[in-house]
Amino acid sequence: MARSSGVAYRKSVVQSSEEESGCRIVVAGGGFAGGTLALALARLAPKTCRVTLVDAAPSDAERDPDGRGLALSPAARNLLNAIGLWSRLTPDAQSMDAIEVTDSPLNAALRPHLLGFADELRDEGTKAWLVEAGALLAAIADEVKREPAIDLIAPDAVESFDCDPFSTNIRLAGGRTLRASLLVAADGKKSRLRERAGIKCIGWSYAQTGIVATVAHERPHNGRAVQHFLPAGPFAILPLKGNRSSIVWTEEAETAKRLIDDDPQVFVDELSRRFGHRLGTITLEDPPRAFPLSFQMARRFVGDRLALVGDAAHVVHPLAGQGLNIGLRDVAALVETVTDSVRLGLDIGSPTALARYERWRRFDSAFSAVAMDGMNRLFSNDSAPLRTIRDLGMALVDRAPGLKRFLVREAAGATGDVPRLLKGEAL
Ligand SMILES: Cc1cc2nc3c(=O)[nH]c(=O)nc-3n(C[C@H](O)[C@H](O)[C@H](O)COP(=O)(O)OP(=O)(O)OC[C@H]3O[C@@H](n4cnc5c(N)ncnc54)[C@H](O)[C@@H]3O)c2cc1C
Numbered sequence: 344m345a346r347s348s349g350v351a352y353r354k355s356v357v358q359s360s361e362e363e364s365g366c367r368i369v370v371a372g373g374g375f376a377g378g379t380l381a382l383a384l385a386r387l388a389p390k391t392c393r394v395t396l397v398d399a400a401p402s403d404a405e406r407d408p409d410g411r412g413l414a415l416s417p418a419a420r421n422l423l424n425a426i427g428l429w430s431r432l433t434p435d436a437q438s439m440d441a442i443e444v445t446d447s448p449l450n451a452a453l454r455p456h457l458l459g460f461a462d463e464l465r466d467e468g469t470k471a472w473l474v475e476a477g478a479l480l481a482a483i484a485d486e487v488k489r490e491p492a493i494d495l496i497a498p499d500a501v502e503s504f505d506c507d508p509f510s511t512n513i514r515l516a517g518g519r520t521l522r523a524s525l526l527v528a529a530d531g532k533k534s535r536l537r538e539r540a541g542i543k544c545i546g547w548s549y550a551q552t553g554i555v556a557t558v559a560h561e562r563p564h565n566g567r568a569v570q571h572f573l574p575a576g577p578f579a580i581l582p583l584k585g586n587r588s589s590i591v592w593t594e595e596a597e598t599a600k601r602l603i604d605d606d607p608q609v610f611v612d613e614l615s616r617r618f619g620h621r622l623g624t625i626t627l628e629d630p631p632r633a634f635p636l637s638f639q640m641a642r643r644f645v646g647d648r649l650a651l652v653g654d655a656a657h658v659v660h661p662l663a664g665q666g667l668n669i670g671l672r673d674v675a676a677l678v679e680t681v682t683d684s685v686r687l688g689l690d691i692g693s694p695t696a697l698a699r700y701e702r703w704r705r706f707d708s709a710f711s712a713v714a715m716d717g718m719n720r721l722f723s724n725d726s727a728p729l730r731t732i733r734d735l736g737m738a739l740v741d742r743a744p745g746l747k748r749f750l751v752r753e754a755a756g757a758t759g760d761v762p763r764l765l766k767g768e769a770l
Contacts, residue, residue, distance in 0.1 A: 366392045366691060368681070369513055369523040371501040371536055373398030375413075375476075376653025376670040377529025378483035382426040383678045385492035387770050389685045394493050395521060399500035399530070410632050411476040411555050412581045412589025414439065414568075414664030417468050418756025418765035419671045425764050431482045432474050437584045439471040440464060440566030444737060446722065446730065449573065449616055456569075457737040463744075463751040471664075471754070473581050473589065475557075501526070501536060504649075511648040511692065525692040527650050527677070532639060534655035540646035546639035546658070551576045551723070552599035553661055554592040556631040557583065558614070561623025564588055570662075571617065572722035572733075577662045578617050587628065591661055592617070593636070593723070603631055636660060638716050640709055644701045648692035650677055657708045660715040668756060669711050675762035676703045682770045707759055 370381045373396050381396040415423070423429040441464065443456035464470050487493055499517040504526055506512070513521040528536035537544070564582040571578045576593025583589050592614075594602065602610050611627060618625055639658040644651045653670035677700055684696040721733055740746055752758055756765055763770055 366685065367395060367521075367523040368392055368525045368527060368691070369395045369397060369501070369511075369521055370527045370529055371397050372527075372529035372531060372653070372655070373400065373484070373487065373495075373497060374529065374531060374653070375479065375483070375667050376655075376674055377527070378480075378487055379422070379426065379428070379671060380527060380529060380652060380674045380677065381493050382428070382483070382486055382490060383422070383674060383764065384681065385490050386426050387764070388678055388682045390492075391685060392681065392691070395523070396487060396493050396495050396497070397499055397501055397515060397521075398495070398497040399516075401498055408629070409476040409480065410557055410589075410629050411591075412473045412557070412583050413476050413479060413667055414471050414473055414581060416471055416665075416668045416754060416756040418761065419668050420472060421767040422671050422675050422764045424767070426486075428479075428482050428486060431486075432478060435475065435478055435584050437473045437582050438566055439473060439568050439582065442568045442570065444570045444572070446572040446734065446737075454571070454619060457734055458741045460747060460751060463747050468757065469751045469755045473583055475583065475589075501530070503539060504536070506647040523648075523692075524690060525648055525650065525681070527652055528655045529652050530655055532637070532654040532658045534651065536649065537641060537651055537655050540649050542641050542643045542646055542651070544639050544641050546637060549636040549638070549660065549719070550596055551593050551636050551719075552596045553634040553636050554590070554594055554599050554603065554631050555634060556590050556592075556614075557587060557628040558590055558618075558625050559585075559587050559628055560618070560625045562586065562621070564622060573617075574723065574725040576719065576723045579662070579664075580618065580622075581664070586622075588622070590614070591664075593662065593719075596635070599633055603633055634661075638712060640712055644673075644705050644708075645697040648697075650697060650700055652677060656704070657712055659712040660719045662719055663715055663754065665711055665715065665754070669708055672707065672756065672762065672765065673704050675764040676700060678764060679762045679770060703760060703762075 370377045381394050384394045441461040444458040445454050445456045447454040499515045502514050502516045504511050504513045510522045511526045528534050530536055566582050569580040575595045579591040581589045637658055641651055641656045644656050652673040659666050680700045681691050684691045
């Protein structure tokens with residue numbers, strides 16, 4: 344498995360606030376959303392904008408390995424391509440060529456799929472790709488280090504900030520101060536910046552845990568992903584490069600804990616029951632990891648000279664692999680908003696500019712989050728009447744090619760008001 348990376352973020356020297364002039368954007372958080380945003384601003388926004396990236400994460404050597412396989416939409420791939428990341432990921436990226444959805448009981452002799460996608464995924468504009476989270480983080484870290492237009496401060500953390508009429512004054516835990524036109528909170532689900540700005544969230548924790556592991560198997564998957572809805576939650580097999588797959592196994596929290604703490608052979612036996620026989624014997628490539636699952640939506644996506652992106656703004660159930668894809672839509676929308684504002688000679692941190700970003704992203708994110716939540720509630724139960732309704736629904740969708748194409752385009756990030764970078768267009 345690709346580990347976080349061999350490349351560590353290093354501290355760089357950045358000018359203190361007194362020496363700053365012009366338009367500076369400070370991005371707090373160098374993870375998937377923040378790192379991508381910093382690269383997009385540095386490489387694609389007007390050159391008059393300087394970017395500082397502050398990341399609290401320890402060096403890669405100390406970072407926890409992240410065993411997830413991330414499904415990236417074609418729209419997300421367009422963004423990564425525009426900022427020079429996709430070519431680095433291609434050799435190890437696996438295309439998702441077919442998706443099968445079933446909710447057969449585990450002990451059923453056959454597991455016919457109720458809904459399948461294959462023809463709809465042939466077009467490059469609809470095909471999703473699987474990349475390993477560690478490989479993506481490593482590529483981001485490496486490109487950030489190579490990018491002269493990014494001033495990187497790491498490891499350090501944004502501790503507090505306050506605004507005057509023309510800028511936001513930012514204090515770091517390490518003692519430095521920075522002044523910027525705009526501060527971006529890309530500091531993840533437990534965003535300290537969001538809290539500091541007094542922005543509340545709507546949300547709840549699921550009584551479910553996402554178990555994640557990478558599995559090697561005897562036979563090839565041929566690019567086929569499987570989504571198996573079981574009473575405790577969805578079990579997904581996502582194809583990785585080679586005879587390997589990433590699993591996202593949603594279980595009741597107690598059962599998940601027991602499975603992870605138990606004898607590894609018991610875990611593999613349970614996993615094999617869920618895999619069935621199609622891929623042959625399976626072996627674990629790394630120890631399974633547990634992710635507590637929650638729903639979270641910030642009530643505002645902006646504050647005074649502050650914009651929220653990624654998990655700082657929204658956290659969705661991972662059943663459709665959309666969390667980061669939605670975060671990358673934020674990134675593309677914010678870069679476009681900043682670029683348009685600079686070209687018009689407007690202040691990038693003004694309420695007008697930020698209101699545009701919020702209008703663009705808040706409803707779209709809420710719609711996706713609620714859709715994932717609804718799907719999880721509809722499928723994660725053993726109610727006979729609900730099973731009948733959803734099986735009928737899936738069978739009907741399977742027979743409606745137009746609707747299937749729409750669903751695939753929706754998951755591909757090709758519907759609604761799509762930011763230019765996600766459409767593969769220049770800014
Ligand atoms: C089991 C599971 C499977 C998933 N699968 C998929 C999938 O297939 N496809 C998909 O699109 N999404 C998926 N997701 C969602 C995806 O993982 C998240 O949306 C994504 O990781 C969020 O990235 P982020 O950059 O917003 O936050 P994070 O990855 O949490 O990064 C936050 C960063 O901010 C830094 N930080 C924190 N505080 C500060 C501070 N004060 N100052 C500076 N830096 C700070 C941290 O060190 C970190 O580097 C999945 C999620 C789970 C749980």
